[in-house]
Structures are given as C-alpha cells and as structure tokens.
Amino acid sequence: MDNKRINTICVHGVRDNNNITGAITVPVYQSATFTHPGVGQSTGYDYSRLQNPTREALEKTVALLEGGTDAMAFSSGMAAMAVLCELFSPGDHIIATSDLYGGSVRLFNHVVKKNSISVDYLDTGDIESLRRHINLNTKAIFVETPSNPMMQLTDIRAVSAACREKNILLIVDNTFLTPVYQKPLELGADIVLHSGTKYLGGHNDTLAGFLVTGNAELSEKLRFLYKTIGACLAPWDCFLILRGIKTLAIRMERITENAGHIAEWLGRHKKVKSVHYAGKGGMISFEVENSDIVTNILRGVRTILYAESLGGVESLITYPILQTHADVPEEVREVLGINDRLLRLSVGIEDVYDLIDDLEAALE
C-alpha cells in the first residue's frame, strides 16, 4: 500500500484489520468497550477512548496520506489544537504565522497564554525575521500556509531548517492544501494539524481534527495526551470522514480547476480591487471597493452559500471580519488586510459557470 499513489490511497485507505466478512467499507464499530479474551490479554482494543477499529482505519489512512507513522483523530480541529498545546509548559515560547485561522488565535491568546506560555505572531514567510525572533525559550513554530485568509505562503523547508538548527518543533496546519498538494512532514515538519471538518471530510456535515507525526517520541507523548484528555472522534464520524476521503483527490482536482477560473474572473472585475489565491486548492480571498458591495454580495448569492467553514463540495462565502477572524484584535486585522471589504470564498465542485453567474449577479 505504501507505494501507491494518492488517488488509490484515498479510495482504498488502510484496510480494517478485523475484516473477516469481506466488507468493502470499514464498518462502524459502535462499541465503547471491548471484552478481554483472557486475564491480561487484549484484542488490541480495550476502550474506545484509547482505540476503536473504525477510528484506527481512519487514522492509518490519514497517516499514510500525510507520509507519517501515526495520526490521531479528534472530535474537531480545535480539539486537536488544544491537545497539541499541552506539549508546552509555563515559560515556553511559540512563534505562529500572523495570518492564522481565528480559532487558533483565540486558543493561543485566551487559553494558552494564561498558562504562561507566550505566543508571538510573525510573517513566517520571512525567514530572517523568524530566525531573529527565536529565543532560548522558543519551543515551536506554528505555520499555516497558505495563510488564512490572505493566502501568504511560507516555505516549510526553509522554516524546518531554522527549526532543526535550534532544536524546536515545526507544526504545520495543512487544512487548506491537504496532502493532495502539500505534505509538510516530507518537507521537514514534525507535526501536521488538520481540521478534518474541511477538505478531508469534504461534505460540510462532520466535525473532525487530526494530528499526524512521523516521530515515535512525539507520537508517544501525543497518544498519552489523546487518551488522557479524551477529545476523540466517535466511530460514526470516523466512518463519514473515511467516506469523504475516498473522493479527496478528485474533489481537490475539480476544486482547483474551478478556483483557478474564478480567481481569474474576479481579477478582471471592475469592482474587485485585489484577489488572493495560492494557485492550488479552493480558497480565494478578494477585496471589493467598499463594504456596501460586500453586503450586496452576501445578500445576493444564491448558489454560493453565505456561511462559515470551507472545504466542502458546496461553495461557501465568508466575511472574515465578522466570522472566522472576529477574535483577531482589530489593530492586527488592519495590518493584515482583514478589513470590512474582504471576502473569503471556498470554491466547491459545482459547475464553474454557475458559480461565476452567481457572483456576477451578486456583484451587479
């Protein structure tokens, strides 16, 4: 399986160890606990907070997709973030990409900092500045690339080199590009984080999160936190995310094709001042001339839905200043360009001309 290509891994995943029936899909093992065959013996499953066969199939599939050795499936991306942050202790210092998912900023500023862990936000695309800000207490660099919502890129390999020199962890939130377009572990990252709610699940119907690593020591530390904190993904939700992953690669292909057309079209529209698109994936942000146009677009779209979130088959449009990035301090938002004229689009798999017609009518 290991040498298979991404489309095949998505479809077949890592087979269920317990399959004696020939079932094509991994069943939902809706069991909280498992009986022991003898004293001190285990089937490999004792209690579902530790491990469950449906979850195991999902975790092995995500680990394989990311080129890691272990993946843990959480009840949401933020649950994965919260457990990740338990790796740090009072006095530690973390550097994060300045243009980050708003929920991650909220966790850092209001939960992590109260435990006397400091967090600095920097443009992680600027390696020299990054190196200058690493101090003796710095334990990790947390990168989101492309950034959210401004689509700024960070060179994971270059940041990894700086991290190796100083013996600090590199953590990458790979939610936007997914392993179809970016494999941070292969570029030198130590841990990959996902909101599986987004592209991995792909249908706007299930919350999930993942931490993936290729390092045995980190895997052991994270597994300990995982079973202790208990923010694990339920069997039925594991089944839904596995089902979503079957079409991940083909969805990403279509989404990229659609997004390329839309980014180009937006770039030519006279009411659009700027367009931010990383060239892959489905995330586009764009600034229009004034906030009245924003109101008209959010009221006017019909096929594209005005909603938070991203990464599903349905195209969604988000107003970052009021939704995803409301918890980013205003002065920070202003510098980053997250203003009342900026919209974020998650392009889905609909017919691209219906999406363009929708935007055209809403921009009238």
Ligand SMILES: *Cc1c(COP(=O)(O)O)cnc(C)c1O
């Ligand atoms: C949505 C999101 C998260 C948080 O994930 P949830 O599943 O909503 O908890 C983290 N990072 C990024 C980039 C996201 O888009």
